[in-house]
Amino acid sequence: MSRYQHAIDAWQSTEWSPYFHKVGYVRLAQGKERLEAIDQDFEYFSNDSGQKRGPMVESNLKKSDRALHRMTKDQVDKGDFRTEGLRFPPGCFRRLKSRADIKDILPSLPDEGFQENWQGYLNTHAGYALASESIKATHQKCVELGVKFELGERGHIVELINSTGDPHGDDRDVVAIKAADGTVHQHPPEMGQHLTILSLGAHLPRLLPVASSQVMAKAWSVAHLELSAAEARVLKDAPVMNFSELGFWMAPLWVSGDELRGEDARVVRDNDNDEDQNGRYLLKLAAHGGGWTNFTESSSPPFSASVPPRHPISTIPASDEALLRHLVRTSLPKPLHDRPFIRTSICWCADTPDSEYIIDFVPSVRNVVLAGADSGHAFKMFPIAGGWLKQLVEAGMQQKKRWRWKANGASDHGGAVGSDGPGQSVAWRAGWVRDLKDSGLKREGDN
Secondary structure, three states: OOHHHHHHHHHOOOOOHHHEEOOOEEEEEOOHHHHHHHHHHHHHHOHHHOOOOOHHHHHHHHHHHHHHHHOOHHHHHHOOOOOOOOOOOOOOEEEEOOHHHHHHHOOOOOOOOOOOOOEEEEEOOOOEEOHHHHHHHHHHHHHHOOOOOOOHHHOOEEEEEEOOOOOOOOOEEEEEEEEOOOOEEEOOHHHOOOOEEEOOHHHHHHHOHHHHHOOEEEEEEEEEEEEOHHHHHHHOOOOEEEEOOOEEEOOOEEEEEEOOOEEEEEEOOOOOOOOOOOEEEEEEEEEOOOOEEOEEEEEOOEEEEEOOOOOOOOOOOHHHHHHHHHHHHHHOOHHHOOOOOEEEEEEEEEEOOOOOOEEEEOOOEEOEEEEEOOOOOOHHHHHHHHHHHHHHHHHOOOOOHHHOOOOOHHHHHOOOOOOOOOOOOOOOOOOOOEEHHHOOOOOOOOO
């Protein structure tokens, strides 16, 4: 079965289901090219493709639904699922050809602002995950298993230390890592053979400059709307709404706590009200586009790469804000149409032109593994991604060609990173790649 089906089955297992909400996913478009892409995906993934299923397959499908809640962690890790060979269960895709079709699944769709020419599909075998809550649960489980975490400045890694003393030489053996506070974390000598795994997303080129030949840091604008309890209840069961030319949003969450000290998030409940002052209801939106790069020059060693700024950006480009406002007025209830955005930010991803991951040993450095290149679609694989790394280490090489380190850099992905300016566009994303220097936002080093 595909890794996507593995992932969604894992999210529905006993261990992960508290953090997964299967509300469905709606994908819509207006333009001819985007509509054609949606039609192709619908035909590929849905049961309307003309591919008939045999009685054995149909029987296995019915068994799979009953088996999901009985899955154990070992079964999830081993990929022991009953839906072998299938992309999606039958009947989970539905065409949306009109405003009436869309309003049927999103009754809160506004009467004003929504144009009739939006079309697409609904996939009921999809949803969203509570990222922060699943990460916190994973952290707790790792601690219980004896994993040691270093957080804060002591855990902020700024340099790889190798046995040759030349941080930029070839054929290096990384023996330690240096943190922002000066602490040097060494591999315990009693452990013998050691391995350093780098899973730093868009920040990889800062620590490992050669990684800039494999991934490009790109960013997208994110914003939130604060809702009342009544407004949140109306949207609590909404599917993830993706408007190809604008952006996407998902059902609001109740968020309590402090952004700096840690927050807790949960789904909105039927009995929620505005009396609880310890949190607020937030609806998250993200703007579509080719992405924003942040090209910087470094003389140690000499290289040019797109990397995230060292400090978070808490504002978004005016063009993205206008796009998100259009999204709000197109798809959300009228009282929200002019409500100010809050908690705006730039969200960074590690892109490759073919959107494939890179999970492989770094050729020029001994005992170092790069596990990254998320291309904005990695967290959905969170419950099963560790298994891919385990397979790599046990095999001693990456057996999947598409996940290997590319010998000729990103050109082996089908396009060279930065060869024609500040970045290449990825085919499935709408819009052009732009650099933050052209965004109007203040960057590090700007006066």
